[in-house]
Amino acid sequence: MTEVVSLPLTAWSGEIEGGLRARGVEALEAGAVLAFPALCFQVRDDELDLLAPQVGAKSKNISLSPGGDALKGVEGDEARARRMQQMIGRFADQAEAMARSLLAPYAGALQRARTSFRPEEIAGRQTSWRKDDTRLHVDNFPSSPTRGKRILRVFANINPADEPRHWRLGEPFERLAERYVPALPRPLWGSAQVLNALGITKAPRSAYDHYMLHLHDRMKADQGYQRTAPQSTWEFAAGSAWMVFTDQVSHAATQGKCALEQTFLLPVQAMQDGERAPLRVLERLMARKLA
Numbered sequence: 001m002t003e004v005v006s007l008p009l010t011a012w013s014g015e016i017e018g019g020l021r022a023r024g025v026e027a028l029e030a031g032a033v034l035a036f037p038a039l040c041f042q043v044r045d046d047e048l049d050l051l052a053p054q055v056g057a058k059s060k061n062i063s064l065s066p067g068g069d070a071l072k073g074v075e076g077d078e079a080r081a082r083r084m085q086q087m088i089g090r091f092a093d094q095a096e097a098m099a100r101s102l103l104a105p106y107a108g109a110l111q112r113a114r115t116s117f118r119p120e121e122i123a124g125r126q127t128s129w130r131k132d133d134t135r136l137h138v139d140n141f142p143s144s145p146t147r148g149k150r151i152l153r154v155f156a157n158i159n160p161a162d163e164p165r166h167w168r169l170g171e172p173f174e175r176l177a178e179r180y181v182p183a184l185p186r187p188l189w190g191s192a193q194v195l196n197a198l199g200i201t202k203a204p205r206s207a208y209d210h211y212m213l214h215l216h217d218r219m220k221a222d223q224g225y226q227r228t229a230p231q232s233t234w235e236f237a238a239g240s241a242w243m244v245f246t247d248q249v250s251h252a253a254t255q256g257k258c259a260l261e262q263t264f265l266l267p268v269q270a271m272q273d274g275e276r277a278p279l280r281v282l283e284r285l286m287a288r289k290l291a
């Protein structure tokens, strides 16, 4: 079962003691969620209005490019958009500082990707089964293949009503892979090039990306599995943060609103123990190279 390991961080910046770093990296790579119950992202008083649901919004998420210059999904006037960009950008910088300090062994290998703000209540939201993140799944990016790179995410619950964010956590990646790999379809010859030429993907999908996408879909489509899979629930309190390799840890967000999320990519070679990466687990099970 997925473990949640709490670390007593209280600040986003500053040196983190060596023992804590070692514990953090080891737990993270082993497939645990790192919880930081005392690590609070400070929303300023003049930003509280940004946490209200967006009227007429087309997108459920507001996202900021890795460079911090392009904001997508925000509604309203330019001044509001600028304040939103500042708030999300501040979180991105703080999450990056914390991740670089805690995960010092990864040094320069950690790559900052998109930052998102998820203002909407998750519970009761109408969406397709494939986009339904209340179902257990592992993350992958259908249009941005990672070719085996790890997806690491830092979350902060900034719910102004002081309500927790509820997650379900599933079984270890190895169990998941053993269960589904025999049923995953092989990539069609040439399909990665065709999808890329059509602009459906930003780079050709590797076999790894193909299998991770199908694993994600099979899990979500499998209602029986969703009900009966080994799982536990966890509540992340408002004013707390957490970090997890979401390509490895089976997870579902079932209730809560107003979360910030920072994505990082990490090459498998930068890990302390790369054999735990989903890429290596799938390669072992399929006895061939996938990226």
Ligand SMILES: [Fe+2]
Pocket (backbone or CB within 6 Å): 133, 137, 138, 139, 246, 251
């Ligand atoms: Fe996810």
